[in-house]
Amino acid sequence: MNETNLRKKTKKCPYCNNVISGRTDKVFCDDKCRNNFYYMVNNEQKTYIRKINGILLKNRGILRTVNPSGRMSVPKRYLEELEFDFGCFTGIHKTKRGRLYYLVYDQAFSFDENERVSLVVFYRDAKAVKG
Numbered sequence: 656m657n658e659t660n661l662r663k664k665t666k667k668c669p670y671c672n673n674v675i676s677g678r679t680d681k682v683f684c685d686d687k688c689r690n691n692f693y694y695m696v697n698n699e700q701k702t703y704i705r706k707i708n709g710i711l712l713k714n715r716g717i718l719r720t721v722n723p724s725g726r727m728s729v730p731k732r733y734l735e736e737l738e739f740d741f742g743c744f745t746g747i748h749k750t751k752r753g754r755l756y757y758l759v760y761d762q763a764f765s766f767d768e769n770e771r772v773s774l775v776v777f778y779r780d781a782k783a784v785k786g
């Protein structure tokens with residue numbers, strides 16, 4: 656008996672982990688296990704997406720609060736103290752000079768020298784970011 660046959664013989668239901676008997680193309684024990692499995696996967700994905708959306712909205716709120724005038728520079732540490740998550744953004748904009756702006760919806764930040772961060776309000780189509 657080769658490995659493939661062995662695997663078929665001990666195929667387990669991804670939801671309840673019981674050994675599946677019957678047709679070899681069966682993936683789940685029954686419809687109940689299939690439904691429960693996809694419900695579980697769907698729930699995990701929704702939870703993950705909700706978590707990321709929460710971080711993005713928090714990031715945007717921080718940038719809006721810190722940068723009411725629409726353009727300023729702050730120490731990076733200041734944003735860190737507000738628990739800004741630099742790894743969570745909605746897009747990247749590269750200026751003609753090659754400077755990268757990280758977008759959090761309509762708010763953007765860019766890393767400067769001396770551990771500082773530039774903040775600007777950015778509308779994708781309005782080309783608010785120059786330089």
Ligand SMILES: [Zn+2]
Nearest residue numbers: 668671684688
């Ligand atoms: Zn099952």
